[in-house]
Amino acid sequence: MADAAIARESTTAPMLAVRGLNAWYGESHILHGVDFDVARGEVVTLLGRNGAGKTTTLKSIMGIVPRREGSIVFEGRETIRMSSNRIAQSGIAWCPEERGIFASLDVEENLMLPPVVGEGGLPVAQIFELFPNLRERLHSPGTKLSGGEQQMLAIGRILRTGARLLLLDEPTEGLAPVIVQQIGRTIAKLKERGFTILLVEQNFRFAATVADRHYVMEHGRIIDMIPNEALGASMGKLHDYLGV
Amino acid sequence: MTEIFGIPTQALAGQLLIGLINGAFYAMLSLGLAVIFGLLNIINFTHGAQYMMGAFAAWLLLSKLGIGYWWSLLIAPVALGAFGVLIERTMLSRLYKLDHLYGLLLTFGLALVLQGLFQNEYGSSGQPYRLPQEFAGAFDLGFMMLPRYRAWVVVASLIVCLTTWYVIERTKLGSYLRAATENPTVVQAFGVNVPRMITLTYGFGVGLAALAGVMAAPIYQVSPQMGANLIIVVFAVVVIGGMGSIGGAILTGFGLGVIEGLTKVFYPEASNTVIFVIMVIVLLIRPAGLFGKER
Ligand SMILES: Nc1ncnc2c1ncn2[C@@H]1O[C@H](COP(=O)(O)OP(=O)(O)O)[C@@H](O)[C@H]1O
Ligand SMILES: [Mg+2]
Numbered sequence: 408m409a410d411a412a413i414a415r416e417s418t419t420a421p422m423l424a425v426r427g428l429n430a431w432y433g434e435s436h437i438l439h440g441v442d443f444d445v446a447r448g449e450v451v452t453l454l455g456r457n458g459a460g461k462t463t464t465l466k467s468i469m470g471i472v473p474r475r476e477g478s479i480v481f482e483g484r485e486t487i488r489m490s491s492n493r494i495a496q497s498g499i500a501w502c503p504e505e506r507g508i509f510a511s512l513d514v515e516e517n518l519m520l521p522p523v524v525g526e527g528g529l530p531v532a533q534i535f536e537l538f539p540n541l542r543e544r545l546h547s548p549g550t551k552l553s554g555g556e557q558q559m560l561a562i563g564r565i566l567r568t569g570a571r572l573l574l575l576d577e578p579t580e581g582l583a584p585v586i587v588q589q590i591g592r593t594i595a596k597l598k599e600r601g602f603t604i605l606l607v608e609q610n611f612r613f614a615a616t617v618a619d620r621h622y623v624m625e626h627g628r629i630i631d632m633i634p635n636e637a638l639g640a641s642m643g644k645l646h647d648y649l650g651v
Numbered sequence: 652m653t654e655i656f657g658i659p660t661q662a663l664a665g666q667l668l669i670g671l672i673n674g675a676f677y678a679m680l681s682l683g684l685a686v687i688f689g690l691l692n693i694i695n696f697t698h699g700a701q702y703m704m705g706a707f708a709a710w711l712l713l714s715k716l717g718i719g720y721w722w723s724l725l726i727a728p729v730a731l732g733a734f735g736v737l738i739e740r741t742m743l744s745r746l747y748k749l750d751h752l753y754g755l756l757l758t759f760g761l762a763l764v765l766q767g768l769f770q771n772e773y774g775s776s777g778q779p780y781r782l783p784q785e786f787a788g789a790f791d792l793g794f795m796m797l798p799r800y801r802a803w804v805v806v807a808s809l810i811v812c813l814t815t816w817y818v819i820e821r822t823k824l825g826s827y828l829r830a831a832t833e834n835p836t837v838v839q840a841f842g843v844n845v846p847r848m849i850t851l852t853y854g855f856g857v858g859l860a861a862l863a864g865v866m867a868a869p870i871y872q873v874s875p876q877m878g879a880n881l882i883i884v885v886f887a888v889v890v891i892g893g894m895g896s897i898g899g900a901i902l903t904g905f906g907l908g909v910i911e912g913l914t915k916v917f918y919p920e921a922s923n924t925v926i927f928v929i930m931v932i933v934l935l936i937r938p939a940g941l942f943g944k945e946r
Contacts, residue, residue: 469840495842507837511829519823520830521841568841 422447427477439627452614455624461607470494500570506561510550517549525569555586664795666912674908675808680885683859685900689832693754699882700765705864720783728858735857769875777872812901893943
């Protein structure tokens with residue numbers, strides 16, 4: 408591709424374009440043609456009931472679901488056939504729903520574990536500014552932290568790597584309101600720093616405070632897209648979608 | 652002559668030393684098994700055959716090519732490590748998605764095949780391996796003579812074990828290994844090439860077995876069964892220490908070697924079974940082993 412073409416693409420094309428994504432766990436067909444885009448610098452959420460396929464969508468982008476078809480283009484490159492380590496190397500980082508903190512590593516080792524994949528990652532000092540608790544617990548085993556601290560560690564460790572797109576799977580799940588607010592402020596700061604974020608949420612009140620746009624998932628498909636400005640007007644619809 | 656509990660000090664020290672030597676081999680072999688089991692979740696039944704091949708490699712290098720002990724210490728582990736990489740790539744890697752039992756069957760079958768091949772070629776009688784000249788003689792410790800080579804084996808295996816422990820428990824590379832042992836999916840999703848790490852880890856474990864084999868060559872006879880005889884005890888050591896614990900494998904290896912040696916002094920009739928008796932007791936009281944974690 409010529410340089411001019413790359414330049415044109417990087418200004419007009421979305422950072423992440425998902426088209427006709429299908430995914431399976433063994434025999435069960437979970438995603439049935441998922442389509443959506445994320446533009447550079449955006450914070451976009453995937454909303455939907457339990458079991459709608461939000462986690463599976465993130466895992467498919469990350470290359471973890473063994474059988475997936477369709478197209479996932481990240482920064483102009485097709486990644487649907489790549490192994491998950493190559494996808495990570497291309498600049499996508501994942502914060503799993505179960506957090507994935509390692510018990511046999513202390514907090515510092517957990518924090519420093521993900522390899523650097525590009526320039527522009529946050530220096531560790533800035534990660535400690537976002538999450539001061541981590542600095543005080545550096546030498547505790549990772550899983551001895553509280554749930555909130557483990558979540559901070561799970562987010563903090565992927566900020567160092569220089570990944571430009573962050574996939575966050577329900578980072579507020581089961582956490583106290585103060586910590587939910589802290590994570591909300593963190594997401595806002597990360598957006599200011601130029602990170603692009605795809606956020607899975609069940610809590611749309613929280614989602615409304617941080618996101619630019621919302622996609623609604625149901626039964627393995629995207630069924631609606633709501634810009635954050637239109638969220639107030641779409642409350643009735645959302646209650647139907649989410650059953651809340 | 653001085654005595655302890657009515658046993659001459661010299662006999663006691665002599666058996667302690669034999670215990671330490673055996674313990675050195677138990678430790679190196681159970682360490683390799685623990686590293687392999689941790690990451691691959693496979694009980695490597697080929698380990699004894701790979702140890703035997705390490706000893707044969709040293710013997711072949713010396714008798715066919717005139718290449719001595721020191722070079723063998725390097726060449727045999729690298730060559731057998733490469734052989735391990737080949738086994739992992741072509742065979743073991745196909746089994747990870749299946750039940751544990753398949754890995755066990757494959758490595759067990761492979762051990763029989765390899766052992767059979769060597770038996771066909773070299774017969775079952777042992778070949779002596781000439782002690783390197785540097786190691787002729789012994790240190791006079793006052794209460795006993797300590798053969799130089801045996802002192803070297805204990806020290807070298809301690810160095811190998813502690814270095815391995817340090818790399819796994821205290822370095823960045825080790826943190827990848829420990830993390831991938833817990834959750835390979837997440838580690839790979841961070842950008843680490845976990846399949847390659849698994850391959851190299853198997854190669855490393857096999858190399859460690861081969862290194863133990865080279866070190867054993869001047870002490871024991873180099874024979875096709877040497878691994879099969881030893882590995883049964885080593886599996887008992889691994890069960891006692893607990894699968895997957897690196898430090899536990901080292902401590903248990905040396906500890907049980909010494910206990911076995913002492914049993915030879917105090918109650919010789921039990922010296923061949925003491926490790927298995929301990930295994931049964933440990934299994935009854937702590938099924939995960941002394942240092943193992945419940946999975
Ligand atoms: N590992 C798995 N094996 C089989 N089915 C799975 C697996 N993980 C999730 N599922 C199924 O896939 C569907 C979507 O799950 P998921 O993507 O986790 O939903 P969400 O994150 O939206 O709650 C659910 O029906 C769930 O039961
Ligand atoms: Mg989910």
